[in-house]
Amino acid sequence: MAQVEGVELWYGAIVPWDGIGDRTDASHLSAPQTLLLRPGTPSSPLYWTPMLTGPLVFELPAFLLGLLLGSFLNVCISRLPQHQSILKPRSHCPSCRHTIAWYDNIPILSWILLRGRCRSCRQRIAWRYPLVEFSFALWLTFAARTAFPLLQPGLPSGAFGITLLDAAGLAILGFLLIGLLVMDWQTHTLPDAFTLSGSLIGLLLICVRAAYLLPHQYDLLLHGPNPLTSVGGAQDQGNIVLTGPEHLILGRLYAMALWAAILLFIRFAYKTLRQQEGLGMGDIKLAAMITAFLGFWLGAFAIFFGVILCAAYAGTLIARHRATAATRLPLGSFLCIGGLIAAILGAPVIAWYVSLF
């Protein structure tokens, strides 16, 4: 992947060690290869086949954990738009209020065994439940795959922390976006419990990330015809405007504020011209949250992609006479799709685009 100066492509574009320089470079280190480096005997369970050990060590546990967390995500999706507690009471059927036993609450499996109906009242259980569980399980599997370099022997400690941090950020972002996607689609709400808390988590991750910067890495320098250097500063490249950590954290805050300001302006303009609400505050907080995790350019990618998808959806509805210009659209859901795609594909696409110039 191209290294582009001054453009933060992904968390990985600024990692402070050589070799596994960024996410794309790291992807060639698949788990089977690294596990082959283990001195194992053919009788040990880890020495089955390289094709099997990788998925057993990484993907399968991630998938199972994803199913469980996806089940919790379903609780959030059902209760947060209603301002209910996500901790109590225990899960119950929305139609007969019957408390669901643990054996009827196993992700996906219970839904299939019960054939999508409640055990006590036989009312249909929405297919949203198994779908959310499966989607997040897939997402967590994908996030775990990005952590494959953790299995590399002799990994520098900084690289270990950064890889873990990136994978955790990806997993958390997916949890929030899949949840918000469904909530906005079904209830036209984007709860602050996800958007604002998510923004804080994204910022917190960036602060931890800043602690992994090497001295002078990512410094913002002032270059002039005669750069001033400090006394004895033979290695100085010029005046430091912001140190690396300041540059990283303030840059991310600035990116969030900039996107929020642009969207607030669009909201204000739309309200003034059309005399109706076009862009909700929830959408703006969601855009800021995506930017907190992914940075300015991937935030831009997510927003543009989401708006284009939403416009295409609106066009289809209008063409089939199922909507008018006044129909309320779940823009937030499309922003979530944009964010999920930006998290997976955004960095390679932006690197390719920048490499054209």
Ligand SMILES: [Zn+2]
């Ligand atoms: Zn029921």
